[in-house]
Amino acid sequence: MPAMTIRNLSETAHRVLKVRATHNGRSAEAEVRDMSETSVRPASRLRIGSALSALGREAGLTNADFEVLEQSRDPTPSAPVSLNDRPG
Numbered sequence: 204m205p206a207m208t209i210r211n212l213s214e215t216a217h218r219v220l221k222v223r224a225t226h227n228g229r230s231a232e233a234e235v236r237d238m239s240e241t242s243v244r245p246a247s248r249l250r251i252g253s254a255l256s257a258l259g260r261e262a263g264l265t266n267a268d269f270e271v272l273e274q275s276r277d278p279t280p281s282a283p284v285s286l287n288d289r290p291g
């Protein structure tokens with residue numbers, strides 16, 4: 204897992220960070236991790252599973268529709284791709 208060192212952090216910022224971490228019941232390192240994750244992955248990002256679920260609801264799909272798809276699907280596994288059989 205990647206690691207990061209933060210240099211030249213002011214005493215004030217360090218103190219506030221430790222107070223915030225204590226208030227949230229975690230270490231200063233865990234607090235910085237949470238702050239970093241929150242800033243780079245905003246809550247408003249698209250979540251593909253939620254989007255597909257909403258699309259299905261909007262289309263009026265039911266579990267019965269998916270059962271029909273499962274019954275019509277060919278259960279035979281596909282053949283693996285061979286990278287050695289290149290044309291050429």
